Amino acid sequence: MSTNLKVSAALVAAFAAVVAAILILGQSDSGSSADGGAAGGAQVVREDSHRLGEPGAGDVTLVEFLDFECESCASVYPFVEQLREDYAGQVTFVARYMPMPGHPNAENAAVAVEAAAQQGEFEAMYQRMYETQEQWSHREESQAAVFRGFAADLGLDLASYDEDVADPATLERVLSDRDDGLALGVEGTPTFFLNGEKLEATTTDEFIERIEAALDE
Amino acid sequence: MSDTAVADRPVATEARGGGGRGLAVWLLVGGLLGFVAALVLAVEKYALLADPSYVPTCSLNPILSCGSIMASPQAEAFGFPNPLLGVAGFPVVATTGAVLLAGGRLAEWFWASLQAGVTAGVAFVHWLMFASLYRIEALCPYCMVVWAVTIPLFTAVTLRNLTAWAPRLPAGVNAAIALVRTRHSVLLTAWFLLIVAAITQRFWLYWSTLVG
Numbered sequence: 001m002s003t004n005l006k007v008s009a010a011l012v013a014a015f016a017a018v019v020a021a022i023l024i025l026g027q028s029d030s031g032s033s034a035d036g037g038a039a040g041g042a043q044v045v046r047e048d049s050h051r052l053g054e055p056g057a058g059d060v061t062l063v064e065f066l067d068f069e070c071e072s073c074a075s076v077y078p079f080v081e082q083l084r085e086d087y088a089g090q091v092t093f094v095a096r097y098m099p100m101p102g103h104p105n106a107e108n109a110a111v112a113v114e115a116a117a118q119q120g121e122f123e124a125m126y127q128r129m130y131e132t133q134e135q136w137s138h139r140e141e142s143q144a145a146v147f148r149g150f151a152a153d154l155g156l157d158l159a160s161y162d163e164d165v166a167d168p169a170t171l172e173r174v175l176s177d178r179d180d181g182l183a184l185g186v187e188g189t190p191t192f193f194l195n196g197e198k199l200e201a202t203t204t205d206e207f208i209e210r211i212e213a214a215l216d217e
Numbered sequence: 218m219s220d221t222a223v224a225d226r227p228v229a230t231e232a233r234g235g236g237g238r239g240l241a242v243w244l245l246v247g248g249l250l251g252f253v254a255a256l257v258l259a260v261e262k263y264a265l266l267a268d269p270s271y272v273p274t275c276s277l278n279p280i281l282s283c284g285s286i287m288a289s290p291q292a293e294a295f296g297f298p299n300p301l302l303g304v305a306g307f308p309v310v311a312t313t314g315a316v317l318l319a320g321g322r323l324a325e326w327f328w329a330s331l332q333a334g335v336t337a338g339v340a341f342v343h344w345l346m347f348a349s350l351y352r353i354e355a356l357c358p359y360c361m362v363v364w365a366v367t368i369p370l371f372t373a374v375t376l377r378n379l380t381a382w383a384p385r386l387p388a389g390v391n392a393a394i395a396l397v398r399t400r401h402s403v404l405l406t407a408w409f410l411l412i413v414a415a416i417t418q419r420f421w422l423y424w425s426t427l428v429g
Contacts (some may be wrong), residue, residue, distance in 0.1 A: 008406035070275035160271035
């Protein structure tokens with residue numbers, strides 16, 4: 001074995017060891033979410049998950065893991081709004097944060113929505129994010145000022161909004177949703193769960209059929 | 218790292234001026250690999266242009282990401298799809314390798330031009346890597362083939378030329394070149410590892426879901 005080969009192999013081995021070490025440390029750090037699925041650690045809906053509108057009378061719950069900067073979430077948003085209108089009072093709609101790493105302002109947006117939620121305006125802020133997505137998405141710079149403008153438009157108490165945005169607990173609340181999503185095997189957004197089961201429909205008609213079927217049960 | 222071993226040999230066995238057989242083989246193989254990857258990318262680009270309405274889901278998987286690389290402005294750095302550069306450039310590299318294998322001797326001005334080409338190529342590829350990792354935040358497998366081929370093409374051609382120009386360079390520089398020449402595959406391994414480390418760090422959330 002030549003020296004070059006030995007040195008190269010040593011470099012590769014050292015790199016692999018560092019990555020493995022970080023992975024293992026990270027695992028034990030968030031051990032609850034890693035093996036949580038079966039043990040009840042990860043849940044599709046939690047007590048503190050945000051409901052959109054009034055809960056439905058039946059026991060059908062539709063959960064969406066969403067990212068405010070994701071184009072495909074924005075493109076299903078009108079459909080979800082339509083569903084909320086059509087099944088108002090029947091289905092409980094839940095939205096959960098799933099900010100994706102490819103979107104520079106996804107976390108900022110989720111934090112802004114969570115800060116609004118603390119003043120009871122989750123829904124209004126959520127709608128505002130999708131309606132304005134094109135104006136702020138896919139920009140490297142922080143769009144926090146834009147989001148603060150939305151908060152002002154909605155008449156929120158800006159002093160406590162600022163406080164909540166700055167509070168690390170707000171981001172933690174967002175990321176705890178994402179941790180649940182990751183543990184549940186959510187790999188992209190939007191991902192829907194109907195009564196705890198992942199709903200994978202290729203057409204809106206199929207999506208509606210599945211909801212109808214759940215209501216008929 | 219068999220390809221780095223291939224790239225390693227030419228410089229070691231190289232007689233002055235000619236370019237060794239290993240270098241010739243590597244230029245041919247690397248040029249062809251790069252050409253195929255660029256051709257696939259060019260064809261996919263046309264498929265994408267045919268259906269721009271398609272909105273894929275936003276995926277954690279950086280390889281299937283919604284921040285689609287080919288739809289990004291960086292995919293047309295010079296006003297036309299980047300893969301066309303590769304479709305035009307890699308055959309030149311492959312042909313050079315074939316000419317050398319056929320016993321051709323190339324003038325110094327040809328080697329100097331090739332040097333200009335691979336230098337521009339390696340610089341462009343690193344700009345694309347930066348864009349891919351930190352701006353578009355997605356990976357595209359065929360692009361990565363182009364990255365992986367361009368770097369050793371650059372180092373192999375550069376070492377060959379620096380060796381040929383040795384009489385005109387100061388002794389200190391020649392000593393450094395000699396060191397790099399004997400450690401060519403280590404250099405390439407370290408270079409690739411830096412890129413792999415950046416990719417690992419950038420898409421950490423995704424890799425951790427694969428293990429967890």
